[in-house]
Amino acid sequence: MKIGIVGLPYSGKTTFFESLSSDEGTSAEHSKSKSSFSVIKIPDERLDFLTAIFNPRRKVNATLEVDDFMGSSNPEISTYNSKFSVAAKIYDAFILIIRGFEDPSIPLINETIDIERDINIFIEDTTIFDLSFIENRLEKLEKELSRAKNKEEIQKNQQILKRWHNTLQDGIPLREIELTKDEELLQKNYQLLTMKPLVIAINLSDSQIDIANDIISDLNQKFSGKRTRIEPFFARIEKEIMQLPENEREEFMKEYGLKESALRRLLRSTYDLLGLLSFFTVGEDECRAWTIRKGMTAQEAAGVIHTDFFNKFIRAEVVHFDDFKELGSFAKCKEKGVFHLEGKDYIVQDGDIMHIRHG
Structure with missing residues (x-):
C-alpha cells in the first residue's frame, strides 16, 4: 500500500514526512523534483504485548509505504496541477497536510491562514481532474460503441461513468459513495483521485492545543465522511518528540496534555480507511503483524x-x-x-x- 503525503507549500508536509520517517521507518533521499518515500511501521500495542510474552528473535510490524509528493514551491504554479493528477494515481490514499498555524517567519502561499479554503482547493482540483477524465472517457466509449459488435460491456461502463459524473457535479467526492463490484473493477483501471481515502491532517501550533478539538469538530461537520478523516497535528511538537529518547517521550507529551503522538494516530486512521486489518503469527523465531484487507x-x-x-x-x-x-x-x-x-x-x-x- 502506498500513501501520498500532499499539501500546499509551507504547510508542514515535509516536516510531517521527516518526523514519520525518523520514528517509524527508513526513508529515501529527498529531491526537489521527485517524491521521497519511506517504509513506515504501523505502531501496534498488541504486537508489542505478544513480543514481550514470546521474546522472539525479531519483531515485524505491518508496514505502509509513504511518499512525500514534491510539488512546485512557486505560488504561480498550482500544486495540484496536471503533473500531480498523473503522478497521484499510484497512491492508494492521501494524507493532506493543511496549515492552521500562524508564523511570520514562514511564508504564506495564499496571503492568509484559511483551513477550509485550503481543504477545498485540494477537493475542487481533484474533482476537476476526475470530471475531465470521465468526460474524455465517455467520448471515447461513444466512438467505440458505434463500431462494437458486443455493446453490452461498453454500455455498462457508460452508465457507471455517468453516475460518477453526476455524483461529482453534486459536489460529492467518489470516496463517499458505495461501489458495486463492477464499479470497483472499473476504478482499479481508472484510479480516480476523488475515489481514494483521505486523511486531512491540520497542522496546528502548540498554542492551539486547547482549541484543537473545537477546530476539528467544526471541520468534521463540513468535510468528514465514510472515507474521510480529519485529525490535528502539531509539527513542531512532533519534531521535538522524535528527537527525544524513547523513554523520555511520554513525559514530554504529558507536559502538553497529549496522550500519544499524532503521527501514530494518523497512521492508524489511514490504515483503517484503507480497509486493512492485522492478524498475528507468533513464536520463538518471530512475532509478526500481517496486513490483509477486511x-x-x-x-x-x-x-x-x-x-x-x-x-x-x-x-x-x-x-x-x-x-x-x-x-x-x-x-x-x-x-x-x-x-x-x-x-x-x-x-x-x-x-x-x-x-x-x-x-
Whole structure:
C-alpha cells in the first residue's frame, strides 16, 4: 500500500514526512523534483504485548509505504496541477497536510491562514481532474460503441461513468459513495483521485492545543465522511518528540496534555480507511503483524504468508488477541474454548492470532 503525503507549500508536509520517517521507518533521499518515500511501521500495542510474552528473535510490524509528493514551491504554479493528477494515481490514499498555524517567519502561499479554503482547493482540483477524465472517457466509449459488435460491456461502463459524473457535479467526492463490484473493477483501471481515502491532517501550533478539538469538530461537520478523516497535528511538537529518547517521550507529551503522538494516530486512521486489518503469527523465531484487507478468508490470509500455504491449506488454528491477553497462554485459551480450528472460508478478524496448518 502506498500513501501520498500532499499539501500546499509551507504547510508542514515535509516536516510531517521527516518526523514519520525518523520514528517509524527508513526513508529515501529527498529531491526537489521527485517524491521521497519511506517504509513506515504501523505502531501496534498488541504486537508489542505478544513480543514481550514470546521474546522472539525479531519483531515485524505491518508496514505502509509513504511518499512525500514534491510539488512546485512557486505560488504561480498550482500544486495540484496536471503533473500531480498523473503522478497521484499510484497512491492508494492521501494524507493532506493543511496549515492552521500562524508564523511570520514562514511564508504564506495564499496571503492568509484559511483551513477550509485550503481543504477545498485540494477537493475542487481533484474533482476537476476526475470530471475531465470521465468526460474524455465517455467520448471515447461513444466512438467505440458505434463500431462494437458486443455493446453490452461498453454500455455498462457508460452508465457507471455517468453516475460518477453526476455524483461529482453534486459536489460529492467518489470516496463517499458505495461501489458495486463492477464499479470497483472499473476504478482499479481508472484510479480516480476523488475515489481514494483521505486523511486531512491540520497542522496546528502548540498554542492551539486547547482549541484543537473545537477546530476539528467544526471541520468534521463540513468535510468528514465514510472515507474521510480529519485529525490535528502539531509539527513542531512532533519534531521535538522524535528527537527525544524513547523513554523520555511520554513525559514530554504529558507536559502538553497529549496522550500519544499524532503521527501514530494518523497512521492508524489511514490504515483503517484503507480497509486493512492485522492478524498475528507468533513464536520463538518471530512475532509478526500481517496486513490483509477486511473480509479476506483464512486461506487468503495464509497465502499472504506464503503461496504454498494457500495452495496446501488444511486448517487455521485461531485465537483472538483479546482472549489471549486475558487468559495469558494458548493452554488456558484451549481450556476456556476460545482457541478453535477454522476452515478455508473463515473470515479473518482484526487481532486474530493464527497458526496455519498446511500440507
